[in-house]
Amino acid sequence: MERTRKELAEFLRSRRERIRPEAVGLPTTGRRRTPGLRREEVAALAGVGLTWYTWLEQGREISVSATFLDALSRVLKLDAAERRYLYLLTQQRPPAEPGKTWCVVPSVVHRLMGDLTCRPAYVINLRWDVLAWNAVADRVFRFSTHAPERRNLLWMLFADGPTRALFDPWEEQALEMLSHFRRDFVKATQEPDICALIKDLEKVSPDFREWWQEQDIHGPELGWRRLNIEGLGPVAFEYAKLTIDEDRHLRLTYYAALEDDGNECGFAQWLNQAKAPAA
Numbered sequence: 001m002e003r004t005r006k007e008l009a010e011f012l013r014s015r016r017e018r019i020r021p022e023a024v025g026l027p028t029t030g031r032r033r034t035p036g037l038r039r040e041e042v043a044a045l046a047g048v049g050l051t052w053y054t055w056l057e058q059g060r061e062i063s064v065s066a067t068f069l070d071a072l073s074r075v076l077k078l079d080a081a082e083r084r085y086l087y088l089l090t091q092q093r094p095p096a097e098p099g100k101t102w103c104v105v106p107s108v109v110h111r112l113m114g115d116l117t118c119r120p121a122y123v124i125n126l127r128w129d130v131l132a133w134n135a136v137a138d139r140v141f142r143f144s145t146h147a148p149e150r151r152n153l154l155w156m157l158f159a160d161g162p163t164r165a166l167f168d169p170w171e172e173q174a175l176e177m178l179s180h181f182r183r184d185f186v187k188a189t190q191e192p193d194i195c196a197l198i199k200d201l202e203k204v205s206p207d208f209r210e211w212w213q214e215q216d217i218h219g220p221e222l223g224w225r226r227l228n229i230e231g232l233g234p235v236a237f238e239y240a241k242l243t244i245d246e247d248r249h250l251r252l253t254y255y256a257a258l259e260d261d262g263n264e265c266g267f268a269q270w271l272n273q274a275k276a277p278a279a
Contacts, residue, residue, distance in 0.1 A: 005059025008089040012057045015076040016042055024075065045075040056090075064090050105132040109244055109252065113137075118268055119256055120237075126184050126249040127194045128153040136271060137255075140229060141166070152197065154181055158205040168228035171207075178211055187249070225255065232270040235263045 017036035021027065024037070024045060037045075043053035048068065055062050069090060073083045087093065105123050113121045113134035120140045122133035130151045133143050142162065143151055150156070156163040157174055167173045188194050202209040225237045237255040244250045257263040 008059045009057055011085065011089060015078065015082070019076060023077070042075055046071045105250065106245070116254070118271060119254055121252060121254045123244070123250055123252050124153055126188050127191070127197060128181060128184070139271065140227065155197065155201065158201055158208045166227050166229070168226055168234060173225060174207070175211060184249070229270065232266060235267050
């Protein structure tokens with residue numbers, strides 16, 4: 001913290017001085033020589049000793065936990081940007097942000113996917129709800145045929161027969177995808193909608209129920225998918241996941257038929273047989 005001591009001291013003092021005592025439930029009677037809260041009041045509200053907090057505000061070499069920094073953020077009423085700055089000053093790393101499953105896809109991303117006339121692409125959130133897709137992806141995955149509440153990649157993978165038949169071999173790819181969903185789940189374990197999704201899948205899919213309880217975590221994603229497309233047959237795809245909004249956990253998944261497998265021309269011809277419906 002040698003290089004951030006001065007900044008930390010000034011930041012904490014400025015945020016302490018802007019908080020009015022009545023805003024945190026303290027009486028305003030008596031003369032106060034300094035504006036805002038006193039150090040001892042901040043220490044008491046944050047649940048630490050006065051000496052320890054004073055050392056922190058002075059930028060001394062002491063260790064601070066994430067629990068304390070979050071408590072201090074609440075006492076000083078820091079917004080998200082200020083909380084992040086406090087973490088960077090004290091721990092030289094940003095805080096772990098709680099995952100949120102609700103979000104809106106920016107219009108520029110819709111335009112980007114619309115430009116991909118031969119590449120299936122779709123956007124998912126932390127819950128794996130499919131929020132947006134292009135016409136090619138709809139032709140392959142049939143997103144528009146599902147009700148909005150069931151337009152979820154994990155639900156489709158385990159509870160929808162045509163989607164299950166699309167991924168071939170299904171078990172290998174489903175295990176890998178479930179493992180990576182689990183990594184997203186730990187970011188939003190308190191979100192009711194993601195917990196409800198898991199409970200629903202445990203009721204309708206014995207495979208999901210068994211594998212979810214096994215707690216298996218696989219390595220990096222393979223970077224390929226083999227899809228058994230109706231009217232065409234097996235097609236191997238390379239795919240990539242691109243983060244388009246880190247704070248809202250929005251990711252775009254992009255598929256490209258493998259040229260070496262002789263799939264690209266066949267897939268393009270299949271697409272040209274009928275114009276895909278607009279998403």
